[in-house]
Amino acid sequence: MGAQQVAERFTELYGAEPEGVWAAPGRVNLIGEHTDYNDGFVMPFALPQQAIAAVSRRTDGILRLHSADIEGGVVELPPDALEPGRDTDWTAYPAGVAWALREAGHGVTGADVHLSSTVPTGAGLSSSAALEVVIALALDDLYGLGLPGWKLARLCQRAENVYVGAPTGIMDQTASACCEQGHALFLDTRDLSQQQIPFDLAAEGLRLLVVDTQVKHAHSGGEYGKRRAGCEKGAALLGVDALRDIPYAGLDAALARLGDEEEVRRLVRHVVTEDERVERTVALLRAGDTRAIGPVLTEGHASLRDDFRVSCPELDLVVDTALSAGALGARMTGGGFGGSAIVLAEATDVDTLTKTVEEAFAAAGRTAPRVFEAVPSAGARRLV
Ligand code: GLA
Numbered sequence: 001m002g003a004q005q006v007a008e009r010f011t012e013l014y015g016a017e018p019e020g021v022w023a024a025p026g027r028v029n030l031i032g033e034h035t036d037y038n039d040g041f042v043m044p045f046a047l048p049q050q051a052i053a054a055v056s057r058r059t060d061g062i063l064r065l066h067s068a069d070i071e072g073g074v075v076e077l078p079p080d081a082l083e084p085g086r087d088t089d090w091t092a093y094p095a096g097v098a099w100a101l102r103e104a105g106h107g108v109t110g111a112d113v114h115l116s117s118t119v120p121t122g123a124g125l126s127s128s129a130a131l132e133v134v135i136a137l138a139l140d141d142l143y144g145l146g147l148p149g150w151k152l153a154r155l156c157q158r159a160e161n162v163y164v165g166a167p168t169g170i171m172d173q174t175a176s177a178c179c180e181q182g183h184a185l186f187l188d189t190r191d192l193s194q195q196q197i198p199f200d201l202a203a204e205g206l207r208l209l210v211v212d213t214q215v216k217h218a219h220s221g222g223e224y225g226k227r228r229a230g231c232e233k234g235a236a237l238l239g240v241d242a243l244r245d246i247p248y249a250g251l252d253a254a255l256a257r258l259g260d261e262e263e264v265r266r267l268v269r270h271v272v273t274e275d276e277r278v279e280r281t282v283a284l285l286r287a288g289d290t291r292a293i294g295p296v297l298t299e300g301h302a303s304l305r306d307d308f309r310v311s312c313p314e315l316d317l318v319v320d321t322a323l324s325a326g327a328l329g330a331r332m333t334g335g336g337f338g339g340s341a342i343v344l345a346e347a348t349d350v351d352t353l354t355k356t357v358e359e360a361f362a363a364a365g366r367t368a369p370r371v372f373e374a375v376p377s378a379g380a381r382r383l384v
Helices: 003-014 092-103 127-142 149-164 171-178 220-238 248-257 262-286 290-308 313-324 347-363
Strands: 020-029 044-058 063-067 075-077 110-117 183-188 193-198 206-216 329-333 338-346 370-373
Touching: 003 020, 003 044, 003 110, 020 127, 020 171, 044 127, 044 171, 063 092, 092 110, 092 127, 092 149, 110 127, 127 149, 127 171, 149 171, 171 183, 183 262, 193 262, 206 313, 206 347, 220 248, 220 262, 248 262, 262 290, 290 313, 290 329, 290 338, 313 329, 313 338, 313 347, 338 347, 347 370
Parallel strands: 063 110
Antiparallel strands: 020 044, 044 110, 044 183, 063 075, 183 193, 206 338, 206 370, 329 338
């Protein structure tokens, strides 16, 4: 659905044209997984799939929400109804953002909102961050707050952590808010410093596929929290603020100090080696050696599968099949336990690869995956 259609539907619903229309994308993460809550490095890029919101201000503090993607009418939330943990459906994301803005002392009263999103949900592609960021940007713009993208991302993360109750890091919201077309975002999650790294695969005869396994494992929320707690335990045992502070060269010594804490040792090993893989990827891309990032991606998958243990049979099936069919590299992307994998391949190999992965899923009796090409796209912006 385009900006025009979203605006027209808004007008039908609320009886007046919207003041504006904004968009915020989903993302894939190229490399740097489960590092963001360890103050580490990540490297996401924005997808063309995005959430679009038509929004107008209201002076009475009421938030009215409607989604083209969910059955049901307009949901009306009076200002005193915005309370963490209260909303348990999709409205928690936009409501949480309005709550976080007000909590931070920004003079946001109410809004009428109509939303529509093409970011697949439950696929590990940050559909919720897209919803949060599009609302944050719209309210920022309409109420003249002038907040930079990284600050909007922080407020959206607070909405997700406190209002929705999901203990996620800062990557997804920053990716949606700050990515630029044709680039991957090299982000230091400690201070949110950013570098846009040119990432034009098509110019080099390459493609990056997203394979959505359509699997959503139960308990993923709880498992994510457990990994996070395990990393915090590791940092505490090693006497550092965050695992980011363990240099790659000091990894063996750190692991030795963890003695028989086998579970924590594995988590630490993943995080420290993953930060190094992000830095290696950046260096290779800067050197114009894009094909060479393939094996780095694949190493990252092995670490997530064996050490961090957040993969699942379907993600492993994508990675193994793609590699055996000639992919340059492949890995799960996002939080794991289902969702999507990415596959880096020569453009000329893409059709065969896709077919091979689809056949492997059919042979294993699994639901057919959704495969699409990921083109580094624009971050959040005003459309109309
Ligand atoms: C989810 C979270 C992110 C990040 C990834 C794993 O997408 O929302 O903050 O932790 O998992 O890298």
